[in-house]
Amino acid sequence: MPRIAFTVNGKAGTAEVPDNQLLSSLLRDTLRLTGTHIGCDTSQCGACTVHVDGRSVKSCTMLAVQADGAEITTIEGLANGDTLHPMQAAFRTHHGLQCGFCTPGMVMAAVAFAEKNPSPTEDEVRRSLEGNLCRCTGYQNIVDAVITGAKAMASARS
Amino acid sequence: MQDFKYSRAKSLADAQSTLKGAAEGKYLAGGQTLLPVLKQRLASPSDLIDLAGIADLAGIKAGAQSITIGAMTRHADVAASADVRRLIPALAELAGGIGDPHVRNRGTLGGSVANNDPAADYPAAVLGLGATVKTDRRSIAADNFFDGLFTTKLAEGEIITAIEFPRPNRAGYVKFPHPASRYCLVAVMVSEGPQGVRVAVTGAGQQGVFRVSAIEAALAKSFTVKAIEGIKIADGDMMSDMHAGAEYRAHLVGVLARRAVAKALAGTSN
Ligand SMILES: Cc1cc2nc3c(=O)[nH]c(=O)nc-3n(C[C@H](O)[C@H](O)[C@H](O)COP(=O)(O)OP(=O)(O)OC[C@H]3O[C@@H](n4cnc5c(N)ncnc54)[C@H](O)[C@@H]3O)c2cc1C
Ligand code: FES
Ligand code: FES
Numbered sequence A: 001m002p003r004i005a006f007t008v009n010g011k012a013g014t015a016e017v018p019d020n021q022l023l024s025s026l027l028r029d030t031l032r033l034t035g036t037h038i039g040c041d042t043s044q045c046g047a048c049t050v051h052v053d054g055r056s057v058k059s060c061t062m063l064a065v066q067a068d069g070a071e072i073t074t075i076e077g078l079a080n081g082d083t084l085h086p087m088q089a090a091f092r093t094h095h096g097l098q099c100g101f102c103t104p105g106m107v108m109a110a111v112a113f114a115e116k117n118p119s120p121t122e123d124e125v126r127r128s129l130e131g132n133l134c135r136c137t138g139y140q141n142i143v144d145a146v147i148t149g150a151k152a153m154a155s156a157r158s
Numbered sequence B: 001m002q003d004f005k006y007s008r009a010k011s012l013a014d015a016q017s018t019l020k021g022a023a024e025g026k027y028l029a030g031g032q033t034l035l036p037v038l039k040q041r042l043a044s045p046s047d048l049i050d051l052a053g054i055a056d057l058a059g060i061k062a063g064a065q066s067i068t069i070g071a072m073t074r075h076a077d078v079a080a081s082a083d084v085r086r087l088i089p090a091l092a093e094l095a096g097g098i099g100d101p102h103v104r105n106r107g108t109l110g111g112s113v114a115n116n117d118p119a120a121d122y123p124a125a126v127l128g129l130g131a132t133v134k135t136d137r138r139s140i141a142a143d144n145f146f147d148g149l150f151t152t153k154l155a156e157g158e159i160i161t162a163i164e165f166p167r168p169n170r171a172g173y174v175k176f177p178h179p180a181s182r183y184c185l186v187a188v189m190v191s192e193g194p195q196g197v198r199v200a201v202t203g204a205g206q207q208g209v210f211r212v213s214a215i216e217a218a219l220a221k222s223f224t225v226k227a228i229e230g231i232k233i234a235d236g237d238m239m240s241d242m243h244a245g246a247e248y249r250a251h252l253v254g255v256l257a258r259r260a261v262a263k264a265l266a267g268t269s270n
Helices: A023-030 A086-093 A103-116 A122-128 A140-157 B012-021 B034-039 B075-080 B082-087 B089-096 B101-106 B109-115 B122-128 B213-221 B246-266
Strands: A003-008 A011-016 A049-052 A055-058 A071-073 B005-008 B025-028 B047-050 B060-062 B066-070 B132-135 B139-141 B160-166 B170-177 B184-193 B196-202
Touching: A023 A049, A049 A103, A055 A103, A055 B101, A086 A103, A086 A140, A103 A122, A103 A140, A103 B101, A122 A140, B012 B025, B012 B047, B060 B082, B066 B082, B066 B109, B075 B082, B075 B089, B075 B101, B075 B109, B082 B089, B089 B122, B089 B170, B089 B184, B109 B122, B109 B160, B122 B160, B122 B170, B122 B184, B122 B196, B170 B246, B184 B213, B184 B246, B196 B213, B196 B246
Parallel strands: A003 A071, B005 B047, B025 B047
Antiparallel strands: A003 A011, A049 A055, A049 A071, B060 B066, B066 B160, B132 B139, B132 B160, B170 B184, B184 B196
16 A cells, blocks of 8 residues: 655645545545545535645545645644634635535635635636535625635735 | 556656556546546546656647647646737636636646547647647647547557647637536637638537538638628537537537637637
8 A cells, every 4th residue: 555645734644545545535534634525426516625735626536645745735724723714704704604514615615716816706706616516505605705705815914 | 436556657658568567557647537437437447547747748838839738737727827828818718617626726638638528628729729639659630639429549558748739810719618517518619820710619519529611611711700690500410418409509609609709809818
């Protein structure tokens, strides 16, 4: 079994991974980071979205062994202790979730998008969420949350 | 997920020899088609040979007459490339409209073109811009590359290394995305360049991507929206499924071709 080394949420780690293990399974089953959700087996729902080397990816559509040497961020890596990340806080303020199943993927997609788009339009936000499905909210509150969260992230940076 | 052996090729020669030694080997690029296929057990290769570690397969080189894009270049990098946006904006726009941001961060040009999905975007760019597919052993002109649904002229084990896109004088791409999958229900690339006028349609044809000679001939005489207004597209060779019938797809080809010409004339692709 290949042994891989990586950083998850700022901490260095290693793991023995079967050749056919998906990154989502490494995160959930091996590392017990169960905030990353699995919502489909067709690579369409985006519930499993994480960041690999700063880019959003569907962790169910990448092999764990392909993450050798990578820097990975999951939803567990966003908050600073009890202080929510600005995007998480915006989702709470705008009621951008109901059952919460899609939320980790939505937030990870939104953070990756907002890092490059500090003051997005509604249309840009909707396009950025094309890879993330929500069965509850009807999206409007999620879109509002991302617009607010992006601005909050920009002002936290400056 | 089913069992397979994974290896990361260090060079083209290494990838080829690993594939030869495998019972049933498959190259792995961005995995955005292959891994979903494996998860659904629609294929069962013995070996996956990752091309991501091979130097020089990713990257974009702008020349005087053309842009050459490495096979392992991700869709997101093509969409964001300043060179592609400046020299072939229709191509940058096409890449930026594939799937969703997460798919674009992993999926590659070579994987998409090798796969030749009849609803994929890139085949329309390769055929519609008159590109050349470079492989580990030869160069193949776009007109001789695609060979029906999910089939190309690539030989067993042949690896796409890059695709060279000639710079058009103008080009426009318009996609009517399937509302759920984001693949093309129909999409049209129109260009006028060193090889004359080319019009390629993806998403619609029963045999995959194809050119429309009637529209090309009319545009060659007069590159205007008006010149192609009266052209009727026959629906005999169009796909028909639960999402759209052949007649509707044929109609969309005409509509999208006119919009693509208007975009090409506006000189912007946005
Ligand atoms: C949710 C979702 C939405 C999508 N939407 C779209 C869309 O709107 N439009 C669109 O066009 N595509 C879409 N795709 C497909 C996506 O663009 C894929 O990235 C692409 O089709 C395959 O590229 P890949 O790099 O992921 O290849 P892989 O999946 O790794 O490989 C695909 C095939 O190509 C072969 N291959 C890969 N690289 C090479 C090479 N260099 N030489 C020879 N053979 C090679 C592999 O062996 C395999 O058979 C979507 C995918 C998903 C999951
Ligand atoms: S679990 Fe649905 S896209 Fe990954
Ligand atoms: S909040 Fe339930 S799926 Fe989005």
